[in-house]
Amino acid sequence: MDFSSLIDQIGEHTANGLTKGAIYALVALGYTLVYGVLRLINFAHSEVFMVGTWAVLGVYTVLGATGGSGVGLVILATALAALAAVVASASTALIVERVAYRPLRKKNAPPLIFLITAIGCSLVLVELFGHVFRVFFGPPFGRALVSIPSLIDTEVWLDLGKTSITNMQIIVVVGAVVMMVALDTFVNKTRLGRGVRAVAQDPDTAALMGVNQDRVIMLVFILGGAMAGVAAILYTMNYDITKFDIGFLIGVKAFTAAVLGGIGNLRGALVGGLLLGVVEVYSSTLFSSNWEDVTAFVVLILVLMFRPTGILGESLGKARA
Amino acid sequence: MGALSGSNASVVLPSVNGAKLALKQWSADNDDCEISLEEFDTEGDPAKATPAATKMATDETFIGVMGGAFSGETRATKATFDDAGLTMISQSATATDLTTEEPAAVFHRVIGYDEVQGAAIGRYLRDVAGAKKVFVVDDSTTYGEPLATKVKDELGDLVVDSDKTQEGQTEFSAVVSKIESAKPDAVFYAGYAAEAGPFLKQLRDAGVTATFVGGDGLYGADFPKAAGDAAEGAIVTCPCLPADKAEGTFGADYEAEFGEAPGAYAAEGFDVMTIFLAGIKDGARDRKAMEEFVDGYTGKGLTKDYAFDDKGDVAEENVVIWSYKVTDGTLTAEQEIPKA
Numbered sequence: 001m002d003f004s005s006l007i008d009q010i011g012e013h014t015a016n017g018l019t020k021g022a023i024y025a026l027v028a029l030g031y032t033l034v035y036g037v038l039r040l041i042n043f044a045h046s047e048v049f050m051v052g053t054w055a056v057l058g059v060y061t062v063l064g065a066t067g068g069s070g071v072g073l074v075i076l077a078t079a080l081a082a083l084a085a086v087v088a089s090a091s092t093a094l095i096v097e098r099v100a101y102r103p104l105r106k107k108n109a110p111p112l113i114f115l116i117t118a119i120g121c122s123l124v125l126v127e128l129f130g131h132v133f134r135v136f137f138g139p140p141f142g143r144a145l146v147s148i149p150s151l152i153d154t155e156v157w158l159d160l161g162k163t164s165i166t167n168m169q170i171i172v173v174v175g176a177v178v179m180m181v182a183l184d185t186f187v188n189k190t191r192l193g194r195g196v197r198a199v200a201q202d203p204d205t206a207a208l209m210g211v212n213q214d215r216v217i218m219l220v221f222i223l224g225g226a227m228a229g230v231a232a233i234l235y236t237m238n239y240d241i242t243k244f245d246i247g248f249l250i251g252v253k254a255f256t257a258a259v260l261g262g263i264g265n266l267r268g269a270l271v272g273g274l275l276l277g278v279v280e281v282y283s284s285t286l287f288s289s290n291w292e293d294v295t296a297f298v299v300l301i302l303v304l305m306f307r308p309t310g311i312l313g314e315s316l317g318k319a320r321a
Numbered sequence: 322m323g324a325l326s327g328s329n330a331s332v333v334l335p336s337v338n339g340a341k342l343a344l345k346q347w348s349a350d351n352d353d354c355e356i357s358l359e360e361f362d363t364e365g366d367p368a369k370a371t372p373a374a375t376k377m378a379t380d381e382t383f384i385g386v387m388g389g390a391f392s393g394e395t396r397a398t399k400a401t402f403d404d405a406g407l408t409m410i411s412q413s414a415t416a417t418d419l420t421t422e423e424p425a426a427v428f429h430r431v432i433g434y435d436e437v438q439g440a441a442i443g444r445y446l447r448d449v450a451g452a453k454k455v456f457v458v459d460d461s462t463t464y465g466e467p468l469a470t471k472v473k474d475e476l477g478d479l480v481v482d483s484d485k486t487q488e489g490q491t492e493f494s495a496v497v498s499k500i501e502s503a504k505p506d507a508v509f510y511a512g513y514a515a516e517a518g519p520f521l522k523q524l525r526d527a528g529v530t531a532t533f534v535g536g537d538g539l540y541g542a543d544f545p546k547a548a549g550d551a552a553e554g555a556i557v558t559c560p561c562l563p564a565d566k567a568e569g570t571f572g573a574d575y576e577a578e579f580g581e582a583p584g585a586y587a588a589e590g591f592d593v594m595t596i597f598l599a600g601i602k603d604g605a606r607d608r609k610a611m612e613e614f615v616d617g618y619t620g621k622g623l624t625k626d627y628a629f630d631d632k633g634d635v636a637e638e639n640v641v642i643w644s645y646k647v648t649d650g651t652l653t654a655e656q657e658i659p660k661a
Contacts (some may be wrong), residue, residue, distance in 0.1 A: 002499075005498070005499055005502060006401040008500055008502070009502060012498055013498060016494035016495065016498065017494075019494070020492055055482065067550065079605065082530065141569065142326065143326050143330075144327065144330065144543060145371040145514070145515045145519075145543070145546075145547045147517055147518065147546055147547055147548075147549045149549075150522075150549070154526040154527075156528075166527075185536070191522075200393075222511070231531075239519055239522075239523070239545065240492055240519075240522060240549065241491060241519050241522075243515075246628075249489055255350075275644040279497050281494060284494075284495030284496070285495045285498065285499065286483040288484045288486070288496075289484065289485060289487055289490060289493070289495060289496055290461045290485045290486065292487075292495075293487075310434070
C-alpha cells in the first residue's frame with residue numbers, strides 16, 4: 001500500500017486515469033449503442049478498434065511520416081490517419097453487421113447464436129491480422145507488437161507543481177469528450193438520432209411509424225465504429241503501438257465501462273469509462289499494476305450490487321436532454 | 322520446440338537457425354546418415370506447447386529435443402518428456418526452478434540460470450553502471466519475478482523502490498509516476514519485449530533519463546523495434562556469448578547461410594545441435610542411449626565448456642553473461658559482466 005505516492009501526486013494520477021478512461025469511454029460507446037438498439041453484446045467491437053489502429057499505421061507508412069517529418073506532413077498525416085481510422089473502423093463494424101448479424105436477424109435466431117457469432121467475428125478479425133495477412137503480405141502483420149511512428153513529441157503543456165499534464169493527455173481527453181458530446185447531440189437532437197431512440201425504445205412501434213429499422217441498425221454500427229476509430233487514432237498517438245490482439249483487453253475494459261455506467265446509455269459510457277480509468281490508475285499506484293484488473297472488477301461488482309443497471313441506468317431510448 | 326512466431330519470436334528463431342547450420346555442416350561431412358530437424362511452434366504459450374510435446378513424446382523417431390525456448394513452456398512439458406525418456410536440451414530457458422524443483426532427468430540446458438544472471442545484473446548495475454539508486458520492475462511472470470528478486474537481493478539498499486506490471490499491459494502511467502518521484506539512476510525491468518517496449522517509451526516520454534536495464538527476456542530484435550527511439554542506450558543482459566566472440570567461423574558461416582548476423586542464442590542453438598549430433602555419431606540411436614550420452618557429455622562448444630551436472634545445468638564458473646547496448650536500433654555487445 002502506497003498511500004503517500006497516491007496522495008502526493010493525486011493530480012498526475014487523475015490525469016493519467018482520465019486519459020486511459022477516455023479511450024475506454026470511446027470504445028464503450030460502440031457496445032452501448034449496439035446494445036441499446038439490438039440488445040446484443042457485439043464482442044467483435046474490440047476488433048473494430050484494432051482495425052482502426054492498423055489504418056493509422058497504414059497511412060503513416062504510405063506517406064512516409066515519421067517523428068522527424070515537417071509540420072505540414074505531420075498535420076496532413078495525422079488528419080488523414082484519423083480519417084482512415086474512422087472509415088476503417090466504421091466499415092469493419094458495418095461489414096460485421098451486414099455479413100454476420102443481419103442474416104441471423106432475418107432468420108430470427110435466438111440471442112445465444114448472436115453472441116457466439118460475435119465471438120466468432122472477433123476471432124476471424126484477430127486471425128486476419130495475426131496470421132492470414134502475414135501469409136499474404138508479410139510483416140508488419142503477424143503476432144508481434146508493431147511500433148507506430150510517434151509524429152508528435154510528448155511535451156509537458158501544463159505544469160502545476162506536482163502535476164504535469166502533457167499535450168497527449170490533453171489531446172486524448174479533449175478529443176474524446178468532443179466526440180462524445182457530438183454523438184450525444186446527434187442522437188438527441190437530429191431526426192436520424194430520433195429514429196435511433198425510437199427503435200431502441202420500441203422497435204415494432206417505430207417500424208409502424210415509418211422508421212426504417214435496418215437503416216437505423218446500420219447507422220448504429222457506423223456510429224459505434226466511427227467512435228472506435230477515433231479511439232484508435234488517439235490511442236496510437238499516445239502509445240505508438242499496435243498488435244493483432246490489442247483490441248481484446250481494451251474491448252473487455254470498455255465493455256466493463258459500458259456496464260459500469262449503464263449499458264445502453266451514452267452518457268453512462270462516458271462516466272463508466274472515465275471512472276474505470278481513474279480507478280485502475282489509483283489501484284496501480286496503491287498496490288501495483290498487476291492489481292488493476294482485480295480492483296476494476298471489484299468496483300464493477302460493488303456498483304452493480306447497489307445499482308444493478310449501472311451508475312446512470314440503461315436507457316438509450318429514454319435518454320433526454 | 323519454442324516460440325517460432327509471436328511477439329517474442331526474435332529470441333528463439335536465431336537459435337533454430339544456429340541448429341540448422343550445425344546440422345548442415347555435419348551432414349556435409351556425414352552424408353551416409355540423414356537426420357531431420359522438425360520445428361514445433363508454441364508461440365511461447367505453455368498451453369500450445371503441451372500438445373506439441375505429446376506429439377514428440379509419442380513419436381519414437383524423435384531422439385532429442387532442443388527446447389523449450391522459454392521457461393513457462395518448459396515447465397509445462399518437461400514431465401511429458403521425462404515420462405517418454407526423451408532428452409531435452411534447452412538453449413534459452415533460464416528459470417532457476419526448472420532444475421531445482423521437481424527435476425526431470427531428461428532436462429539439460431546450455432545457459433546459466435536466472436539466479437546466476439540476476440546476481441550478474443546486480444553487479445552490473447552497482448559496479449559497471451555505478452548506480453546508487455535503482456528502481457526494480459518485474460512483469461509478475463515466473464520468469465520476471467524470481468529474476469527481479471535476485472537482483473534486489475544482490476543490490477540490497479541500493480533499491481529505492483519496486484513495482485510489478487503484468488503481461489499484455491500497454492499502459493504504464495502508474496509505474497512511470499512512481500519512477501518519476503523515486504528519481505533513480507537506473508531502472509531494471511525483468512520481463513519480455515512486448516511489455517518493455519511500450520513501458521520504456523512511456524518512461525522516456527515522461528522525461529525519465531535513468532539508465533534502463535533489462536534481462537535476457539529483452540534480448541533480440543523485438544525490443545529495440547517495439548521501443549523505437551526510446552530504446553537507444555538501453556542495456557540488455559544475456560547469458561549468451563556474442564556470436565562474433567564465438568570461436569571459429571560461426572559468425573561468418575551463419576551470415577552466409579541466413580543473410581543476417583547471428584541473433585539471440587544462435588551460437589547456443591548451434592551448440593545444442595552439436596551435442597545431439599555428437600551423440601548420434603557416437604552410436605546413440607534410441608532415446609535411452611541419447612540420454613546417457615548427453616548426461617556424460619563433456620566437450621568444448623562455441624560458447625563455453627560443457628559438462629552437465631546431475632541437475633542438467635552447466636557449471637556456474639563456465640557461464641558467461643554479457644551486457645549489450647542498444648545503438649542505432651540494434652543490440653551491440655558491450656562487455657562481459659565480471660564474475661563475482
